Amino acid sequence: MCGGLPHRQRTVHPRSRRPAQGRRHREGHRPGGQGQGRRVRPGAAGGRRAGPRQAPQDAPAALDAATGKATDPGAAAGGTPATPTTPSTPADGPAGQTVQCDGDGSTGNRVQVVYAHGPGRDRYAEYAASFKKWAADADLIYSTSAKETGGIRHIRYVTSADCTPSVLDIELPDSALSEFSATNRALAAKGLDRRDRKYMVFADAQVYCGIGTFNGDERPGQDNLSNFGPSYGRTDNGCWGGHTAAHELGHNLGAVNNSAPNTSRGAHCTDEWDVMCYSDSPYYPQMRTVCTDREAENVLDCNHDDYFHTNPRPGSYLATHWNIADNQFLMKANGNGTQPNPNPSPTPTTRPTADPGPSGTTGPEVTVGQVSADSAVVSWKPVSNAAWYQIVLNGKHMAWVQPSVVRIYNLQPGTQYTVAVAVRDRAGHDTKPGKASSFRTTGSGGAPPPPTPVTC
Numbered sequence: 102m103c104g105g106l107p108h109r110q111r112t113v114h115p116r117s118r119r120p121a122q123g124r125r126h127r128e129g130h131r132p133g134g135q136g137q138g139r140r141v142r143p144g145a146a147g148g149r150r151a152g153p154r155q156a157p158q159d160a161p162a163a164l165d166a167a168t169g170k171a172t173d174p175g176a177a178a179g180g181t182p183a184t185p186t187t188p189s190t191p192a193d194g195p196a197g198q199t200v201q202c203d204g205d206g207s208t209g210n211r212v213q214v215v216y217a218h219g220p221g222r223d224r225y226a227e228y229a230a231s232f233k234k235w236a237a238d239a240d241l242i243y244s245t246s247a248k249e250t251g252g253i254r255h256i257r258y259v260t261s262a263d264c265t266p267s268v269l270d271i272e273l274p275d276s277a278l279s280e281f282s283a284t285n286r287a288l289a290a291k292g293l294d295r296r297d298r299k300y301m302v303f304a305d306a307q308v309y310c311g312i313g314t315f316n317g318d319e320r321p322g323q324d325n326l327s328n329f330g331p332s333y334g335r336t337d338n339g340c341w342g343g344h345t346a347a348h349e350l351g352h353n354l355g356a357v358n359n360s361a362p363n364t365s366r367g368a369h370c371t372d373e374w375d376v377m378c379y380s381d382s383p384y385y386p387q388m389r390t391v392c393t394d395r396e397a398e399n400v401l402d403c404n405h406d407d408y409f410h411t412n413p414r415p416g417s418y419l420a421t422h423w424n425i426a427d428n429q430f431l432m433k434a435n436g437n438g439t440q441p442n443p444n445p446s447p448t449p450t451t452r453p454t455a456d457p458g459p460s461g462t463t464g465p466e467v468t469v470g471q472v473s474a475d476s477a478v479v480s481w482k483p484v485s486n487a488a489w490y491q492i493v494l495n496g497k498h499m500a501w502v503q504p505s506v507v508r509i510y511n512l513q514p515g516t517q518y519t520v521a522v523a524v525r526d527r528a529g530h531d532t533k534p535g536k537a538s539s540f541r542t543t544g545s546g547g548a549p550p551p552p553t554p555v556t557c
Contacts, residue, residue, distance in 0.1 A: 166494060166511045197501055198233035198265045200240050201436030206260035206267070210297045210330075210429045212350065213259045214268045215288070217335075218305035219278055225270040226527050230488040231341070231503075232303050236266040238343025239301070239350060242376060243431065246401035252411025255432040256350070259298075264436070269293070278306040285314070285333045299332040299353045299430055301346055310340040313349035315368050319358045319422050327355030328429045344376065344399065351377050351401065354425040356408035362418055363391075363407050375403040401425075464490070464523040464535030474543045476510035477518075481535075484524050491523040493534045501525075515544035 203209075214236050216225055240256045247254035259267040277287035284304065293300055313334035318326040334349030336342075351357075356377050357364060363372040367381040373390045374397035380388050392403035402409040406418060411426045411433075413419035425431075465481040479492070483505045492499040492507065495518055499509075512518065521537035 166499070166509050198230060198237055200237050200258050200260060200264060200266055201255040201432060202260050202264040203257055203432055203436045206262070206264075209257070210328075211257050211259045212299045212301050212430055213293070214266045215271055215293065215300050215302045216268055216305070217271045217273050217278065217284065217288070217302050219275045220272060222305055223270065223272065224305060225268075228303075228341075229268055229527060230525070230529075232268045233265045235303070235341060235343045235346055236268075236301060239347035242343065242347040242399055242401065245399070246405075246409055247411050247426065249400065250405050250409075250411045250426075252426065253432075253434055254411060254426055255436065257430055257432045278304060279308060281309070281312050281333075281335060284335060285331075288333065289331065294331045296330050298330045299350065300330075300334070301350060302333060302335040303341055303346070304335050304337050306337050307339055309335065309337045311336045311345040311349045313352035315352040316355060317358060317368070318355065319360055321421060321423055321427075323427075323429065325355065325423050327353070327423065327425070347401075348376055351408070351425065354428045354430060355423050356401075356425050358408065358423060360418075360422060361407040363403075370403070370407050372403045372407070374398040374400075376401050377408065378403065463533045464521065466536040467520055467522050467538045469520065469538045469540040471508075472540055472542060474514040475512050476508055477512065477520075477540055477542065478506065478508050479520050479522075479538075480506040481522050486526045487524045488527045489525040491525065491531075491534070493521045493523065493537075495519055512542050514542050517541045 214232055216228065216232055218224065236256075236258060240258070243254050243256055261267050271288065271291060271293070273284065273287045277283045284302070288294070288300065288302070311334070314332045316326040316332075332353035334346065334353050336345045336349060352368060357368055357370045359366050359368075361370065363370045363378075365371050365378070365381050365386050366384050369381045370378040371380070371386050371388055372378060372392065373388055374392050374395055376399065378388070380386055392400075397403055405413075408419070408424065409426050410417075410419045410424060413424060419426075465484055467479055467481050469477050469479055471478040481490075484490075489501045489503060490505065491501055492509075494509065509520070517539065518541070519537045519539045521534035523534045524532045
């Protein structure tokens with residue numbers, strides 16, 4: 102059981118998850134959302150391991166022309182797109198990778214993003230942009246949750262000069278990746294054991310879904326053990342994404358204590374929908390749907406009465422017990438957007454990349470098909486070394502995506518459009534938009550003319 106001792110950091114046992122096809126599946130529950138998931142102890146006999154590595158969860162396959170938001174990837178093949186599954190879009194900036202900057206990007210209590218991999222399996226260049234985006238998506242969960250209670254909170258990351266999270270590229274022995282405590286010891290041996298750091302680890306392994314350390318200290322006030330590091334939250338490659346990272350960071354920050362009104366008594370909660378709630382060991386409690394809006398799945402603390410509230414009512418549980426909204430690793434205001442010292446010391450810098458930029462100075466030519474009254478499928482030839490593609494609709498930025506085929510919906514019937522694509526490579530270099538295609542959505546009963554390539 103986690104959290105039973107207030108002065109000893111505990112490990113929150115890992116979640117096992119196999120994502121359901123066609124929609125973003127929540128950690129800790131079986132596909133389809135029916136029944137209760139189960140947790141597995143590290144090395145426990147019969148414990149399930151995470152499934153095969155999924156494609157980056159947050160890369161959209163369907164886009165709303167009005168908002169640029171992504172929806173259910175299953176909509177890419179046709180049909181009616183589902184409701185967006187995130188409460189709002191990720192942070193604007195380089196491919197959605199920017200977060201709130203604070204000071205010099207290094208001093209003080211901060212969350213350090215880490216990519217941990219075994220010997221000979223370094224995919225840093227391939228996934229660096231994704232790690233930054235997933236960290237930004239985790240911050241979006243915290244900032245959206247704070248707005249619900251009238252406050253501001255952001256994860257205070259170690260950041261680079263461009264206000265993107267710093268990502269350390271760390272090689273560990275395979276034996277260290279096979280078990281959580283061994284991972285933490287190996288990271289500490291490499292200097293990742295600072296008292297002013299919590300480590301958000303994306304592990305290139307398939308042992309867990311997510312697992313994190315948890316102090317279980319219920320005392321209010323700034324001497325709470327959750328206000329100090331080092332703490333470790335690990336997400337394995339079958340569950341890479343902002344949601345799992347935000348969940349494990351929640352444990353590092355001190356959620357959910359066993360005295361909370363809706364505690365599972367295993368460091369989670371029982372009042373769905375909620376980032377931190379599911380039926381866990383050792384008691385596997387009955388879950389209750391209290392916050393019925395499924396978008397609450399991407400928000401902290403249903404009804405804000407168990408572990409997160411920026412302004413709790415005097416005398417309430419969160420006014421008299423530990424509240425992770427008070428954690429020193431969270432910012433209570435928006436950042437300053439500048440870093441006077443872009444290369445602070447002694448924080449390690451990420452390994453420079455020698456990858457070349459995208460081939461050519463413009464993006465690929467776009468093809469448009471499956472045109473209907475309100476949608477169209479846009480595709481292009483994948484570009485070597487591309488990390489992200491920028492969709493430009495009618496000459497204006499629409500969205501950053503990773504697939505090379507997307508469906509744009511919510512278009513206006515009988516309307517002429519142009520669409521083009523630019524490329525951002527793994528080193529952060531951008532091309533200009535490539536040759537665009539013009540197309541016209543159908544009116545009532547009409548068939549669209551074939552797309553005509555034009556130059557923007």
